[in-house]
Amino acid sequence: MAANVEEFVTQRYKQGFITDIETDTVPPGLNEDVIRLISHKKGEPEFMLDWRLKAYRHWLTMTEPNWAHVHYPPIDFQDISYYSAPKSREQQNAEAPQSLDEVDPKLLETYEKLGIPLHEQEKLAGVAVDAVFDSVSVTTTFKDKLAEAGVIFCSMSEALQEHPELVEQYIGSVVPYTDNFYAGLNSAVFTDGSFVYVPEGVTCPMELSTYFRINEAKTGQFERTLIIAEKGSYVSYLEGCTAPQRDENQLHAAVVELIAHEDATIKYSTVQNWYPGDEEGKGGIYNFVTKRGEARGDRSKVTWTQVETGSAITMKYPGCVLTGNDSVGEFYSVAVTSNYQQADTGTKMVHVGRNTRSTVVAKGISAMQGEQSYRGLVKILPSATGARNYTQCDSMLIGDQCGAHTFPYIEVKEPGAVVEHEASTSKVSDEQLFYCRQRGISEEDAVNLIVNGFCKDVFRELPMEFAVEAQALLGVTLEGAVG
Amino acid sequence: MTEPMLKITNLHAKAEDAEILRGLNLEVNAGEVHAIMGPNGSGKSTLAHILAGRDDYEVTEGSVTYKGQDLLEMEPEERAHEGVFLAFQYPVEIPGVNNIYLLKSAVNAKRKHQGLGEIDSVDFLTDVKQKMKLMGMDESFLKRSVNEGFSGGEKKRNEVFQMMVLEPGLCVMDETDSGLDIDALKIVAQGVEQMRSPDRAIVLVTHYQRLLDHIQPDRVHVLARGQVLKSGDKQLAHELEEHGYDWIRYEEAESA
Numbered sequence: 001m002a003a004n005v006e007e008f009v010t011q012r013y014k015q016g017f018i019t020d021i022e023t024d025t026v027p028p029g030l031n032e033d034v035i036r037l038i039s040h041k042k043g044e045p046e047f048m049l050d051w052r053l054k055a056y057r058h059w060l061t062m063t064e065p066n067w068a069h070v071h072y073p074p075i076d077f078q079d080i081s082y083y084s085a086p087k088s089r090e091q092q093n094a095e096a097p098q099s100l101d102e103v104d105p106k107l108l109e110t111y112e113k114l115g116i117p118l119h120e121q122e123k124l125a126g127v128a129v130d131a132v133f134d135s136v137s138v139t140t141t142f143k144d145k146l147a148e149a150g151v152i153f154c155s156m157s158e159a160l161q162e163h164p165e166l167v168e169q170y171i172g173s174v175v176p177y178t179d180n181f182y183a184g185l186n187s188a189v190f191t192d193g194s195f196v197y198v199p200e201g202v203t204c205p206m207e208l209s210t211y212f213r214i215n216e217a218k219t220g221q222f223e224r225t226l227i228i229a230e231k232g233s234y235v236s237y238l239e240g241c242t243a244p245q246r247d248e249n250q251l252h253a254a255v256v257e258l259i260a261h262e263d264a265t266i267k268y269s270t271v272q273n274w275y276p277g278d279e280e281g282k283g284g285i286y287n288f289v290t291k292r293g294e295a296r297g298d299r300s301k302v303t304w305t306q307v308e309t310g311s312a313i314t315m316k317y318p319g320c321v322l323t324g325n326d327s328v329g330e331f332y333s334v335a336v337t338s339n340y341q342q343a344d345t346g347t348k349m350v351h352v353g354r355n356t357r358s359t360v361v362a363k364g365i366s367a368m369q370g371e372q373s374y375r376g377l378v379k380i381l382p383s384a385t386g387a388r389n390y391t392q393c394d395s396m397l398i399g400d401q402c403g404a405h406t407f408p409y410i411e412v413k414e415p416g417a418v419v420e421h422e423a424s425t426s427k428v429s430d431e432q433l434f435y436c437r438q439r440g441i442s443e444e445d446a447v448n449l450i451v452n453g454f455c456k457d458v459f460r461e462l463p464m465e466f467a468v469e470a471q472a473l474l475g476v477t478l479e480g481a482v483g
Numbered sequence: 484m485t486e487p488m489l490k491i492t493n494l495h496a497k498a499e500d501a502e503i504l505r506g507l508n509l510e511v512n513a514g515e516v517h518a519i520m521g522p523n524g525s526g527k528s529t530l531a532h533i534l535a536g537r538d539d540y541e542v543t544e545g546s547v548t549y550k551g552q553d554l555l556e557m558e559p560e561e562r563a564h565e566g567v568f569l570a571f572q573y574p575v576e577i578p579g580v581n582n583i584y585l586l587k588s589a590v591n592a593k594r595k596h597q598g599l600g601e602i603d604s605v606d607f608l609t610d611v612k613q614k615m616k617l618m619g620m621d622e623s624f625l626k627r628s629v630n631e632g633f634s635g636g637e638k639k640r641n642e643v644f645q646m647m648v649l650e651p652g653l654c655v656m657d658e659t660d661s662g663l664d665i666d667a668l669k670i671v672a673q674g675v676e677q678m679r680s681p682d683r684a685i686v687l688v689t690h691y692q693r694l695l696d697h698i699q700p701d702r703v704h705v706l707a708r709g710q711v712l713k714s715g716d717k718q719l720a721h722e723l724e725e726h727g728y729d730w731i732r733y734e735e736a737e738s739a
Contacts, residue, residue, distance in 0.1 A: 431575045438535050438571075439589035439645065440563035440596070449588060453579025453628065 026083045032056060035188055038083045042157055042191075045164045055177035055187030062181045068315045068344035069373040069405060072286065075251060082189045082222075142206065149205050151235075152197040156224050159195035166197055170228055174257040174294045174321065182253040183290040190224035190255070198233040198264075207463055209238040223254040229264035231297065236267040238466060252311075254289040262297030262324065267305070269462055271470055273477075274310035276341050284312025284341070291318035292348075295327035295356075303330040304347070305461040307470045309477040312341060317375065319348030322356035322384075329358040332458040334470075336477050337370030337402070346376035346393075346407075351384035351417070360391040363455050366402035367478055373405040380417040387417040395425045396454050398447065398478065426454075448475045486551050488513040488684040489534075489653055494545035495709075496533055503529045505709035506545070511702075513652075514681040518695055518720060519688045521706030522728040527688045528572060530706075531657040534686075535569035536562050549653060563589075564596035566652030570642035570659050577629040582641070585629050586611065586648055593649065614647045617677060619670050635662040643674040654678060654685045660694035672697030692724035 026034055035056055039049040064075075146153050152163060159167050177187035198204050229235050239256075252274070258266045268291075277284025287310075293302035304318040320329025331347040349358035364372045378389045395404035406423050428450050436446035452459070452471055459467045487510040496504040503526045511517050521527050533540050534547065536559035547554040549567060557565070577585065591601045615622060618640050630638050639659050646654055659671055675698050678685060687694065695703075695717060703719040704711045707728070713719065723730070 429575070432577055434535075434537055434559065435571065435575045435577070436585070437559040438563055438569050439585065439649070440560050440592040441585075441588050442560050442592065445588065445592070449580055449585070450577055453577055456579040 026081055028081045029078050030056075030080070030082055030189065034082050038189060038191065041083065042160070044160050045168075047164070047168050048160060051172065051177070052188050055184055056189075058178055059181070059184035059188055062184055064181050065315070068375070069371070069407075070313050070315060070342040070344050072313050072342075075286070077185070080221075080251065083191060145205055149202050150199045151202060151204050151208075152195065153208055154195050156190070156193040156195050156226070159226075163195075163197070166228065167195070167226065170226055170257070170259055171224075172257075174259060174292050175255050175290050180290060182288045183255050186222050186224060186253050186255045186290070190222040193224035193226070193254070195225070196227040196235060196237060198229045198235045200230040201232045202230075203233065204235040207236045207238055221250075221252045221254075223252075223256075225254070225256040227256075227258045227266055227268070229258075229260045229266050229300075231261045232263045233261075234265045236463065237269070238463065239268065239270040239272075250284075251286045252289065254291075256289070256291040256318075258293030258302055260293065260295050260297065260300035260302050260324075260327075263299045264297060265301040265303070266293060267303045268293065268318075269466060270304075270306040270308070271462075271466060271473065272306065272308045272310050273473060275312075276310050276339065277312040278339075285310065287311040287314045287316060289316045291316065292321065293319070293329070294321045294323055295329060295353075296323050297327070298324040298353070299326045300324050301328040301330070303332070303461070305330075305332045305458065307334045307455075307458070307462070307473070308343070308345070309336040309338075309473055311343075314341075314343040314345055316345050317348050317377075319350065319377075320358060321350045321352065322358065322387075323352045324356075325353040326355045326357075327353055328356070330461075331358075331360045331362070332461040333362045334365070334455045334458045334474075335363070335372060336365045336367070336474065337372045338367040338477055340369050342371045344373045344375055346374045348377040349379070349389055350377075351380045351387040351389070351414075353384060355386040356384055357387070358389045360389070360393070361457050362391075362393040363458055364393075364395045364404055365398065365451060365454070365474075365478075366395070366404050367398035368402060370402045371405075372403065373407060375407040375409075377409040377411070378419055378421075379409075379411045380414045380419065382413045384414050385416055387414060389417075389419045391419075391421045392457075393421075393423045394454070395423075396451065397425065397427045398451075444475075447478055451478060485512075486548075487511055488550060489686070490546075490548045491530075492546050494530075494533070494547060495543045496529060496540045497543060498529070498540050502543075503540070503709055504533070507706075507710055509704065509711060511653075511684045511686060513684055514679075515701040516675075516679060516685040516687065516698065517702045517704065518698075518700040518717075519686060519704050519706055520690070520692070520720065520723060523690070525706040526709040527690075527706055528657055531569060531572075531655050531686075531688050534562075534653075534655050535559060535567060560592065561596075563649075563651075564593050568646050568649055568651035568654050570639075570646055570654065570656040572657040572659075572661065574630045574633075574638045574642055576631045576633075578631050580629050581626050582629055583611070583625040586645060589645070589649060611648060614644060617647070618644045618674055620644060636664065636667040639663055639671060640667065640674075643671050647674060647678065652683055654683065655688070656686065657688045658690060659687070660689055660691065668694065669697060692720045695720045 026037060032053060035052050036049065039052060172187065175183050177184045196208060227237060258268060260266045274285040274287060295302045302320045308314060318331060322329050329349050335343050335345050337343050346362060347360055349360065360376060362374050364374055366372045374393050376391060378391060380387045393406055397404055404425055408421055410419055412419055428447060432450055433443060433446050436449060437443060451474055459470060462470060489511040491507055491509040494504050494507040519527055529540060533542065542555055554562060587607060594602060612622065620640060630641065642659060660668055663671060672694060675685065700717050703715055703717055705713045
């Protein structure tokens with residue numbers, strides 16, 4: 001990759017980039033003109049373009065990370081198209097499948113098993129429907145209720161138009177563009193994402209979910225999400241949905257930033273089930289996302305809960321920077337790798353303030369040829385007197401061809417800090433399976449039962465309806481993993 | 484005469500390369516309680532596991548029928564659906580899965596097989612609570628993970644409790660008495676007596692005679708080297724207790 005960048009820097013116009021305002025998609029390739037075009041098309045304020053360009057110039061000096069325990073062919077960043085304008089309804093309909101009959105039957109089978117209603121199946125599969133009545137009405141009541149509470153929930157593009165001062169104040173304040181290679185790239189070329197602002201003292205009246213934001217459906221691979229919780233506020237945000245989404249993009253490099261002020265709480269839950277590739281390990285999404293929350297104010301709290309069963313390759317470490325005194329960071333995670341999926345994932349907990357506390361519960365499940373690594377950092381700075389961390393990281397193996405690895409990094413610079421790390425590896429044993437089968441439970445259901453038991457501590461943290469779906473999802477993912 | 488509920492004919496089985504059962508014959512009628520006794524290594528537990536369908540053993544010869552069906556052809560869960568229950572000698576722990584959940588899954592799996600819908604939650608709970616009382620178990624137990632952190636006695640009681648809820652046709656109890664103190668033994672025995680029914684057969688696999696002080700078996704069989712060496716009524720158990728297993732071996736040698 002490094003060679004690619006250098007080559008590109010010296011021959012930057014080789015692609016013969018043509019500015020054609022009328023086309024919806026810019027040709028593959030990345031340079032400053034592309035970034036200017038993205039910013040221009042979106043009608044962004046000046047500061048945003050400046051920031052993007054700074055990010056881009058910095059990105060050119062960076063190299064792709066290669067320390068993760070995953071393997072994939074090099075990505076050609078000049079082969080990606082970085083901007084696709086929202087198309088008109090007619091154009092979309094012309095390209096989208098016209099009915100569910102045209103959709104991959106395997107995808108439909110999965111929806112069936114997850115019990116997804118028909119009209120939602122259409123939406124997920126990208127079927128050209130003009131309006132999904134239920135969702136439209138839901139969205140409307142949803143928006144009214146939020147407005148009443150003073151909560152801003154919109155796309156990043158809208159936020160840049162309507163609330164540029166908030167975006168300018170907060171963007172990059174938790175994940176600067178210098179943070180890492182993919183965050184740098186995202187900062188330069190992000191096209192959309194979600195924006196949430198919860199005013200002081202407000203408890204957001206409902207769980208916010210991208211699922212209801214239909215207008216966001218095609219935001220593509222470089223999402224940028226920003227959530228700000230003012231003093232004493234509370235918000236719970238659900239990302240994604242439990243059914244696999246049709247998606248043509250292979251590389252996903254999103255950035256999520258959370259900022260919790262004094263006494264505020266942000267709960268961010270993810271159920272991710274992107275296309276993992278087929279049984280032979282072909283295709284699938286590369287999920288290289290940077291997620292970080294800052295518990296900025298005293299007694300603030302940031303919680304990450306995630307259930308990850310999709311993607312071919314995952315590198316992600318949702319973290320918490322505990323700046324405020326007595327602030328709390330939590331990370332609850334279930335990650336599943338089956339077939340040829342690879343995941344290098346974990347969390348970062350950085351303790352800055354006094355009496356900061358963090359909890360990490362990570363459950364990894366590997367089946368078939370899946371390879372999984374837990375990589376977690378606990379860093380306690382000298383200022384963090386009385387800091388405490390508890391990490392529990394458990395791996396479960398199904399079959400004898402998969403792998404589980406643990407890479408804990410612990411940096412403690414405050415001698416009074418308490419850091420605990422527990423780790424275990426277990427197998428779904430023949431004895432457990434036989435016991436369940438003797439009670440009449442089929443082998444497949446038995447695996448589900450045992451795996452769900454293993455994940456219980458994490459599922460407990462999910463909002464109720466999400467937890468139920470997450471269980472169903474695990475079942476679908478691990479189908480055929482035994483026997 | 485009606486077909487016995489369980490009929491084992493000339494059963495040979497091996498684990499890895501060791502032959503463990505060597506031509507075992509046994510018939511158990513519905514309504515009867517049979518005790519299978521024998522020294523360590525006689526093949527008692529192997530027999531129990533083969534009846535339940537554990538695939539660590541290879542049946543090389545012979546047949547087993549349950550209610551006239553070829554049991555050896557069936558998957559373990561099919562046997563369970565048809566009413567075969569094994570009370571394990573060493574019940575396994577399943578962390579994070581609570582007892583009530585496992586039990587309900589088991590009941591519903593069987594009902595599904597019978598073409599019935601899922602059991603009504605209230606009915607289920609009423610039934611479960613009543614049976615727990617009989618087994619002297621606290622209700623908090625339902626929320627605990629399956630066998631996790633259970634004492635030896637609690638695990639055995641749990642097996643009998645599950646058996647009561649699942650109402651099997653054939654109960655195979657693998658050394659359920661081992662590791663029990665006298666009070667627990669009495670409760671377990673009481674549970675088994677409760678299960679006695681004209682349409683149910685119970686096979687007790689045990690090393691010691693003491694369980695038979697509390698449960699009256701209709702027949703007692705003595706196993707040695709993979710065969711039934713001697714069968715009789717409960718008097719046989721008392722003789723064994725008195726003379727030890729050597730007595731059988733000696734007798735066998737005499738007659739040879």
